[in-house]
Amino acid sequence: MLKQRIQDDVKAAMKAREKQRLGTLRLITAAIKQREVDERIELNDDQVLAILEKMIKQRRDSIAQYQQAGRDELAVQEQSEIEIIQDYMPEGLSTEEINSLIEEAIASSGASAMKDMGKVMGQLKPKMQGRADMGQVSALVKQKLSG
Known part of the structure; x- marks a missing residue:
């Protein structure tokens, strides 16, 4: 299950002291937990993918806004978060x-x-x-x- 893989990667990132990766993974787990608590359900892989997709979309929107405002360092941060989140997405379609x-x-x-x-x-x-x-x-x- 995708959720378990993310939780395992949180532990691995903690051990490896990968601060940026750990921060992004914690954002993902927080979004998953929030939805599970709000709806009182256990999310399946499709529902987790929907959350990840939404997170990527939000970051793409943020990148555009940061670039317009000349805040390239924040745009770079958002882009690196997108790359981490995309590790959990299925292979893209051509x-x-x-x-x-x-x-x-x-x-x-x-x-x-x-x-x-x-x-x-x-x-x-x-x-x-x-x-x-x-x-x-x-x-x-x-x-x-x-x-």
């Missing part, structure tokens, strides 16, 4: 695989216009969770449905 899955979802849902976007994204999300930037996927779907 552009060809993403396009193929989008075409397949559009065909199987019978989508023909922008109003069908929700149907298409509903099919794509479980297949692509943690393996593609869903913001980019959404933009590609919009492009194909409006074209």
Whole structure:
């Protein structure tokens, strides 16, 4: 299980005195625990991946804001956190695989216009969770449905 792997890596980072890695791993475990306590559930791997994906998205947004503000040292910090978090994400999909899955979802849902976007994204999300930037996927779907 992914959660156990993260907990084991926290211990390893403590022993190796890897402060930055340990800090990021603690942020991950805190986010997982927060959701488990709030919802009174034990998270499965898909739910942990959703948390990790959200953390990466938040950091990408922060990087853009830091760069606009000229705070490059903070942008570098956020980027290094993204790299640590991505260690726990499944292998990413190639552009060809993403396009193929989008075409397949559009065909199987019978989508023909922008109003069908929700149907298409509903099919794509479980297949692509943690393996593609869903913001980019959404933009590609919009492009194909409006074209």
